[in-house]
Amino acid sequence: xxxxxxxxxxxxxxxxxxxxxxxxxxxxxxxxxxxxxxxxxxxxxxxxxxxxxxxxxxxxxxxxxxxxxxxxxxxxxxxxxxxxxxxxxxxxxxxxxxxxxxxxxxxxxxxxxxxxxxxxxxxxxxxxxxxxxxxxxxxxxxxxxxxxxxxxxxxxxxxxxxxxxxxxxxxxxxxxxxxxxxxxxxxxxxxxxxxxxxxxxxxxxxxxxxxxxxxxxxxxxxxxxxxxxxxxxxxxxxxxxxxxxxxxxx
Ligand code: NAD
Numbered sequence: 247x248x249x250x251x252x253x254x255x256x257x258x259x260x261x262x263x264x265x266x267x268x269x270x271x272x273x274x275x276x277x278x279x280x281x282x283x284x285x286x287x288x289x290x291x292x293x294x295x296x297x298x299x300x301x302x303x304x305x306x307x308x309x310x311x312x313x314x315x316x317x318x319x320x321x322x323x324x325x326x327x328x329x330x331x332x333x334x335x336x337x338x339x340x341x342x343x344x345x346x347x348x349x350x351x352x353x354x355x356x357x358x359x360x361x362x363x364x365x366x367x368x369x370x371x372x373x374x375x376x377x378x379x380x381x382x383x384x385x386x387x388x389x390x391x392x393x394x395x396x397x398x399x400x401x402x403x404x405x406x407x408x409x410x411x412x413x414x415x416x417x418x419x420x421x422x423x424x425x426x427x428x429x430x431x432x433x434x435x436x437x438x439x440x441x442x443x444x445x446x447x448x449x450x451x452x453x454x455x456x457x458x459x460x461x462x463x464x465x466x467x468x469x470x471x472x473x474x475x476x477x478x479x480x481x482x483x484x485x486x487x488x489x490x491x492x493x494x495x496x
Contacts, residue, residue, distance in 0.1 A: 249274030253454040254320040257327025259283040261426030267327040269468030271295045278317045294455035310356035325354035326376040332387045343390045350394035371414035371474045379422045379490045415483035422490025423452045458491030469477030
């Protein structure tokens with residue numbers, strides 16, 4: 247159901263973004279990848295997905311504009327690139343705060359504002375923002391991330407309302423803990439911030455939140471993103487879809 251559709255997925259060289267790109271490709275979409283990685287990894291992903299890749303750094307306005315210029319008009323936009331930093335608020339590096347707000351929130355504003363005119367004109371579009379369980383609830387030591395993801399939820403609802411009569415939908419997907427490099431790389435900082443061992447962080451901090459006691463798999467997130475692009479999902483807009491093993495039900 248996605249043949250003839252062009253889909254740009256930011257932060258799609260690994261993790262959740264790559265799984266979303268694979269799910270779209272399986273339905274026939276033309277894929278534009280974005281994100282960092284060594285040349286050989288990117289070459290093999292391009293070959294696997296018959297995709298283009300735009301190497302833009304979304305921390306800056308210029309990087310976001312460069313991405314949208316090089317990507318050209320897209321039918322589906324997934325704002326997925328994100329980063330995390332774990333530290334007490336009074337010890338939170340100022341430059342990390344700025345970077346997390348820039349990448350996890352502000353970049354979505356820039357890509358959306360540049361993607362919307364084409365979508366509105368053609369009367370069809372899908373905007374999907376990878377938020378997080380942390381767009382609905384908080385955990386300590388993640389002040390910038392929680393603020394950015396709550397902001398992304400508010401931004402998504404706003405554009406859903408603005409675009410409600412245009413054939414363009416906008417939704418958030420909010421995963422709990424998905425086993426990706428983003429999760430793995432925050433384990434040492436959480437160990438330090440809370441004085442715990444690696445096993446304690448995995449079992450007592452990360453999976454403590456997820457009643458299913460299982461990490462979400464990236465391809466499960468890909469399947470949800472693909473559903474939101476189906477014709478039957480045309481009335482699904484302004485929603486924030488949890489895929490978190492029951493975390494935010496508590
Ligand atoms: P990941 O680290 O595997 O992937 C992040 C992607 O973003 C990579 O492709 C990376 O190259 C790209 N990226 C990083 N900085 C960038 C920049 N400045 N410009 C452009 N691209 C950049 O992480 P992931 O776990 O797949 O996370 C993807 C999204 O899912 C993020 O928004 C994250 O907040 C969200 N999320 C992840 C989890 C989880 O448990 N992993 C849970 C909830 C939400």
